[in-house]
Amino acid sequence: MAKEITARAENYAQWYLDLVQKADLADHSAVRGCMVIKPRGYAIWEKIQAKLDKRFKDTGHVNAYFPLFIPKSFLSKEAEHVEGFAKECAVVTHHRLKKDPGGKGLIVDPEALLEEELVVRPTSETIIWNTYRDWIQSYRDLPLLINQWANVVRWEMRTRPFLRTTEFLWQEGHTAHATAEEAIEETARIHEIYARFVEDELAMPVIKGRKTASERFAGAVETYTIEALMQDNKALQAGTSHFLGQNFAKAFNVTFLTEKNQNEFVWATSWGVSTRMVGGMIMTHSDDDGLVLPPRMAPLQVVIIPIPKPAPALDEKTEQILKALKDKGITASYDKDERNRPGFKFAQNEMYGVPVRIGMGMRDLENNQVEVVRRDTREKVMVPIDGVAGYIEELLVRIQHDLFEKALKFRSDNSHYIDSYEEFKERIEEPGGFFYCHWDGTPESEARLKEETKATIRCIPVDQPEEKGRCLLTGRPSSGRVIMARAY
């Protein structure tokens, strides 16, 4: 089974594609750039949704739903937004098909031309702020803390399952505040929620930082990001939280009456994470035998495999173990399909990323023990049956912890402090990684960096100490290091 996918060392990009397919996570579709999220992939997204949604609600946010379509004219109301999002998008021009009078297929009915074209939302700031104008009159209507779970479309030229697809699923928060301070606080709160969620649940270490002006969200005053490092030493932006200032309030004329009875523009934030997170998690932990999932994100945490096949005594004992696991809130299943042999099942569950496998044969039963195997390390331990649920409960916590530590060590091993541009240019090729370098703060140097090395400034880390230095490219003064890397 392991031979079914390309080795990471051989071709990391192909390994990823093979893995997504063989682990039954996603499939191609008949529509260019759109994927089908298969049940095993969608189950991971459902866990992300449920856990993130709880964190949003625990901090006072509520969900709502805004239209899929945005009138074309809305996109040009915010000067910078139009640059970022009015380019590659799906444009609805007609509202009817009719039978082709000259053939047996369908044609667009030319009489059903829309007065104004509609764009399938690439992001919803415009339609939402157009709505907020009616919802916000006074300071008593603020803050508005709204989130939406939705699909969005950006017409991407090069796509990759989960990481970049034309249609993708995400959540987008859109909040409205009476003061800049409150909005900035909200931006930071979400930034922290994202970081904690990704580290605690997905076991993906992230760097919290600010984007440079040229990497900001189109229409934002400040964009905060969480950046992770993948196993091929490329960076992945895993979530962003934007302070939008009064840009969208001004574009859509959303004002409120303050306590002092003055009319002011409303302050805004927006923030989102997407199905891209699933891709990041896959790339962070998985190996040449398939998917590796942190236990907290695994739809199935434990599989029990009878050796060599089901038998009444094994089935009965398994029922007891399943019940004990369920009582501890652990999801487990018994693979009693008789059409496949244990070796096949071992490989298949490794491919699927089930964190723990229990193997049990008749002799094990006589010895009152089972074999417990970790997916991540392959470590095998014989465990007394009576204590197996408790053992696995602890083991799942340990695996979650170890996966995070392993990824953290990988990032640490591949984070470099570099002051020579020559050295940088060499090491960005091989081995790659996160490069902490000085930058003079100009968009010109940033553009040159990208042009000459294909690396970008991933972020200005928020907890980076001040350190005087000289720009990697120009030698001009710099007050601190930024992170440069090639990125997904």
Next chain:
Amino acid sequence: MAKEITARAENYAQWYLDLVQKADLADHSAVRGCMVIKPRGYAIWEKIQAKLDKRFKDTGHVNAYFPLFIPKSFLSKEAEHVEGFAKECAVVTHHRLKKDPGGKGLIVDPEALLEEELVVRPTSETIIWNTYRDWIQSYRDLPLLINQWANVVRWEMRTRPFLRTTEFLWQEGHTAHATAEEAIEETARIHEIYARFVEDELAMPVIKGRKTASERFAGAVETYTIEALMQDNKALQAGTSHFLGQNFAKAFNVTFLTEKNQNEFVWATSWGVSTRMVGGMIMTHSDDDGLVLPPRMAPLQVVIIPIPKPAPALDEKTEQILKALKDKGITASYDKDERNRPGFKFAQNEMYGVPVRIGMGMRDLENNQVEVVRRDTREKVMVPIDGVAGYIEELLVRIQHDLFEKALKFRSDNSHYIDSYEEFKERIEEPGGFFYCHWDGTPESEARLKEETKATIRCIPVDQPEEKGRCLLTGRPSSGRVIMARAY
């Protein structure tokens, strides 16, 4: 506050619109026919999603996600499907906007014309069966029991929030089976899940039945429906489950190898319920003072209002009550906003449909009691504080039960057995309701009925006893009664 909405007796349609707006459930949007689902409305949909999703998963279904877009040619592959769904839909023809060289707005870039137009899914049978072709090879791949939570678009001419909107949210199940029997069993299983869910959770009594051939889903062999009666005596179709035969398998060439090594077409079902359910629930229970929600569907079940305003002793006692309620799994909140008076809060929470209100003043505290008021009947009871959580737990069960019984009685009072077409034509105007009538089974009589009375055959009830009779319209023989009504 009650005066804010039109009375039902005066104008039921306007009452509904007023209610949706004043209860903060939904709002208009800038896009024709699309609504914004506001947080209070979306919270109801979230409860529907969570509870239905659990019922689907408990019966072996899994979720997945298929693309929003469907290639135009897919729609014409199933002969009947194209008639039903290739008409009014949103058609994507281009993938780029550009700056208007002659103005300051945006225009569609004529160079970004798609080779084949894409339709925003009105329903997903076609794209899903095109995908299933790759997923199904042998009987070992069956059954496939997949559900999708998604948005769909049907370009409706006349829209009404929740009941009929251009874009709406729904779930669509699409299952694949090795035999017709299994597929029919699945259709029936879902039909029953829908009926149980709507009756047990939404407290809406429904009639289970089959649709006539002309009311079937386009492409279905048999369509099962659940039909509810609204307070204005019009019917509402609340959910449908379709047996699709091999129609889509044939259209998309989906075959499988049987255990006997023969190639056969796969059997299919599809089934869905939508945000329309929210509208049906609103219309079933609400009154002239606003929303009435069955407790199981109420995002907030209990509100506690201090009289006349918060005070330390009240706040402290309220905390205890809130905790006791929470321990019983009851959602409750304390309305301690000092800007509004109790009377305003009473009316507001009635408008919002909070099932139970607790009022508590200092004198109540001295007497160690609180006032408990049911939203549905306005019945007021003084309850000892010590037992209030237990009292409310039982009260919520009682309200849920009473709402169902009340709706059931309404339906029963407005169900008529009619054998004279003259009488039917009179009574369908006033008072309306469900009419159990004989029908000769021909599409001609059915079409005439619709033409002459605006009523349709809602369903052929599954538990209707055989009864020989004569068709209401033609006098020709009939073997049982069907339900005729005007419908949403």
